[in-house]
Each structure stands twice: as structure tokens, then as C-alpha cells.
Amino acid sequence: MxxxxxxxxxxxxxxxxxxxxxxxxxxxxxxxxxxxxxxxxxxxxxxxxxxxxxxxxxxxxxxxxxxxxxxxxxxxxxxxxxxxxxxxxxxxxxxxxxxxxxxxxxxxxxxxxxRGENIFGIGISEPGAGSAMTDMITSATPDGKYVVLNGQKCFCTGGHVATHIMVFARWGKTQGPRGIGSIVVEKGTPGFEIGHPGPKMGGRGVAEVELFFDHCRVPVENLIMAGDPDSTRSFKRLMSSFGPERVGNAAMCLGVAQGAYELARSYSLERKQFGKPICEFQGIQWKIADMATQIHAARLMIYRAATNLVDGFPDPLEAAYAKLYANEMVQRVTNEALQIHGHYGFTREFPLERMVRDSRGFSLGGGTTEILRNTIAAMVYGRAFDQRAGS
Known part of the structure; x- marks a missing residue:
């Protein structure tokens, strides 16, 4: 145990x-x-x-x-x-x-x-490169003691308050995973502009913004890892840094689901219909049982991924398992918790409608559930698959 x-x-x-x-x-x-x-x-x-x-x-x-x-x-x-x-x-x-x-x-x-003085954001996604992040075109050109960035990023969570952005970009005239590296850009650097926050469905207190780089000269001392035009080494090493984000994403799913489950369980003990608490009805009992089971399973997967580290990062397969399951689990649990509350759950008097909205974004950031299934399949088969359209 x-x-x-x-x-x-x-x-x-x-x-x-x-x-x-x-x-x-x-x-x-x-x-x-x-x-x-x-x-x-x-x-x-x-x-x-x-x-x-x-x-x-x-x-x-x-x-x-x-x-x-x-x-x-x-x-x-x-x-x-x-x-x-x-x-x-x-x-x-x-x-x-x-x-x-x-x-x-x-x-x-x-x-x-x-100390909370340095607030970091991540610049990876681009208007034309979301799940296919290796299609990114933001360029990084070495120039003496600087690296010159040109391009655009989107969906940077918390970017409007960030003091630093870890930007992924492409070194050289490469395609696919070759040549992708990363550098930290500090707020106020000439040529770096932050767009206005856009409205979104959930997580509304932490906005997402676009980032613009126009001949932005960043000191080479800020380089995390230069892109290697001749191999995928730099990209693979940088991608390993997604492990903690994926496990953290899954942990937040777990927390939201736990909160929704506790609200639903308490409500089912108090709410009466047909002369008795609704927890007396088997339909409600089964919902609560399923919610509790799924939360328990997610917790075990998440804690395992957070415990099994490889070179300082969670094992990629364990992290993918945990995030995939937790992303879908939290949507099921919050939706059922709202259902148990009936129309009250649909109102803003209860936090369930907010939890349902917040839970939806988990399966988009840090690797969609579709991409995670591709990742898991590649590791299970021990080979990479070409996911390009028409292949």
C-alpha cells in the first residue's frame, strides 16, 4: 500500500x-x-x-x-x-x-x-505552432554577445505580470525538432513587447497574453540551451523540462476534483428530496463512489510520477500517464458534482460552475490529451510515429 x-x-x-x-x-x-x-x-x-x-x-x-x-x-x-x-x-x-x-x-x-520578485512565464506556443510545437518559426540568431529574437508567441500564462520569459526559439534554418533551444528574456528588453490579456473560459485570474519579438537582443548569458541545428539533442533535453509542469498540472486537477467531490458529498447528505437525503438514492451513491475511485486512482498515479525522477525530472511516461488520466478525470468529477447539486450547481452561488470552467483548460496546456496519447503510444511501442497530416 x-x-x-x-x-x-x-x-x-x-x-x-x-x-x-x-x-x-x-x-x-x-x-x-x-x-x-x-x-x-x-x-x-x-x-x-x-x-x-x-x-x-x-x-x-x-x-x-x-x-x-x-x-x-x-x-x-x-x-x-x-x-x-x-x-x-x-x-x-x-x-x-x-x-x-x-x-x-x-x-x-x-x-x-x-521571494516572489522574479515571476517567470513560458513562451512556446505560436499562432501556427500549438500541439505541433516543432513547427515554431520564432528565430534566434547569435550575434556576438547577444542572441537576436524575431517572432511571436501566444497563450503565455501570466505573461502580463511576468518579469522574465523563458522563450523557445529556432537556431538556424532548420525544421522539426532540430535547432530548437531556449533563452530567458527580461521584461523591458528593447524589441520585446507584451500584448493585452485576452478573455478566456477558466483560470480567469491569471491571464494569457501574446509576446512579440522584433530584433530583440538578449545577452548570451541568458541562454539556457542553444539550439543544435545538427541534432535533436537540445530539443529533447528541453522537452524533459515539461515533466514537472505535467505533474503539477495533474496535481491541480486532483485538487479541483477533490474540492468538487467534497462539496458534492456534503450536499448529498444535506439536500432532501422525496422526504429523505439524496445520498439515500443509489444513483447518487454510484456517482459519489465513481468520483472517489477516480480521485484515488489519479492520486496514486500523480504521486508515483512525482516520486520517480530521472535526471532531476519526473519520468516522461509516468508524467504522461498522470496528466492524461487526471485531465479527463477532473472533467468527469466536476461535471458530476455539479449534477448532484442540480440547478444550484449551475448558479454562481456555488463554486461548481467555476470548477467546471477551470477544469476544462487542463487538457489543453502542457500537452493536449491527444498529444499525450501519441507520446504514450510512442513510448509503449518504443518508436516514433510521424503525425503529420497525410503521412
Missing amino acids: FQLDPELESFRNDARKVAERAFAAKAAYWDEEEIYPMENLKLMAELGYLGITIPEEYGGSGAPVVQGTIMLEEIARVCFNTALIAQGAINGPSRAITVLGSEEQKKRWLPGCV
Whole structure:
């Protein structure tokens, strides 16, 4: 039987208390007003949450990935927007920098991440390169002590408040995965512009923006990994940095599902129809049983992925399993929780409609469920498949 040690269970209890006390009350506010929960970021920095997995020598706690996973789960249980901020802090570029960055880069950027002063975003998707990210055309051209960026990115989560963006770009006249590398661009760099936030369905407190690069000259010291025009090595190594994001995505799914399940279970004990609590009806019992089972299965997959690390990152197959299952599980659970609440769940008096909206985006970011199935199939077969249309 898989069981967390007492220290991690104690941490979970503390994280749940903090989330319920500090984040739950204004969860609807951030969503309705579409405001970034900056006060929550500051509180998480004070509590050490933003640096929980960052090594101690750079100001963090050096905790295992699974501890950060538990934290995300407990925060997402009450406030998805706050969890999004924590996710970006512990599983975004800071994790990639911790594993792939130079010593100088770690000392320069990570302490600020821990304090909540450095807010990192990721620039990967482009208008013509979403799931087919290897179709990206944003270019990176070495020029002495600089790298010159030209191109456009979209759907950068939290980019409107970010101080730094980890940008993926193409070195040389290459195609496919060859030549793709990454560099960090700081806000205010000439030639770098951030677009206006666009409206979206869920996670409305943490907006998404477009990024524009017009002969943007970035110091070579900001280079995480130059693209290798002659091989896929740089791309594969950078792609491994998606592991923490995928496990964190799954952990947030778990938290939202857990919150929805708890609301539905409590409501089924209180709500009466035909003279008795609706929990007495087998149809409701089966819904609750299915929800509990799916949440339990997701938790085991997620914790396993967060525990089994390869070269500092979660095992790619374990991360893909966990994200795929959790992405679809959270949609089923939140939808059933709303159904148990009846029309009350459809109103904004209850958080279920927000949870349903928030849960829908999980299966799009960090690899769609379709792409994850392709990834899993390739690893199961032990070979790559050409996914291009007409192939």
C-alpha cells in the first residue's frame, strides 16, 4: 500500500489550513473580476511555498517534488488561480533553470523566484505552432554577445505580470525538432513587447497574453540551451523540462476534483428530496463512489510520477500517464458534482460552475490529451510515429 510518510502528511494538513484560511474566501473574486491574485503570491513567498523545491543554496527549501505536488493539490482544492501561480513558480522555468541552468544563472534568478520578485512565464506556443510545437518559426540568431529574437508567441500564462520569459526559439534554418533551444528574456528588453490579456473560459485570474519579438537582443548569458541545428539533442533535453509542469498540472486537477467531490458529498447528505437525503438514492451513491475511485486512482498515479525522477525530472511516461488520466478525470468529477447539486450547481452561488470552467483548460496546456496519447503510444511501442497530416 502506498502511503506518505508522517512529515508529508503533516505538511499536507498545514497547507490545507493555509489554503482554507487565506485563499478560499476570495477565489470567486479573482475569477469574476479577472484580477491576478498578487496578494496571494506575496503570502506564498512569505510562507516559502514559491521556493519549496528550489535548492537551499539558492534560498529555497530543497523539498522533494512530491511535496510541491501536495501543496499544489491543496491550493487548487480551494482556489485554482492561486494554484496556477504556485505551479508557475515551482514547476515552470525555475525548475528548468535548477536542472539545466548554469551556476551563474541559478544564483542570479532563483533567489528572486523564492521571494516572489522574479515571476517567470513560458513562451512556446505560436499562432501556427500549438500541439505541433516543432513547427515554431520564432528565430534566434547569435550575434556576438547577444542572441537576436524575431517572432511571436501566444497563450503565455501570466505573461502580463511576468518579469522574465523563458522563450523557445529556432537556431538556424532548420525544421522539426532540430535547432530548437531556449533563452530567458527580461521584461523591458528593447524589441520585446507584451500584448493585452485576452478573455478566456477558466483560470480567469491569471491571464494569457501574446509576446512579440522584433530584433530583440538578449545577452548570451541568458541562454539556457542553444539550439543544435545538427541534432535533436537540445530539443529533447528541453522537452524533459515539461515533466514537472505535467505533474503539477495533474496535481491541480486532483485538487479541483477533490474540492468538487467534497462539496458534492456534503450536499448529498444535506439536500432532501422525496422526504429523505439524496445520498439515500443509489444513483447518487454510484456517482459519489465513481468520483472517489477516480480521485484515488489519479492520486496514486500523480504521486508515483512525482516520486520517480530521472535526471532531476519526473519520468516522461509516468508524467504522461498522470496528466492524461487526471485531465479527463477532473472533467468527469466536476461535471458530476455539479449534477448532484442540480440547478444550484449551475448558479454562481456555488463554486461548481467555476470548477467546471477551470477544469476544462487542463487538457489543453502542457500537452493536449491527444498529444499525450501519441507520446504514450510512442513510448509503449518504443518508436516514433510521424503525425503529420497525410503521412
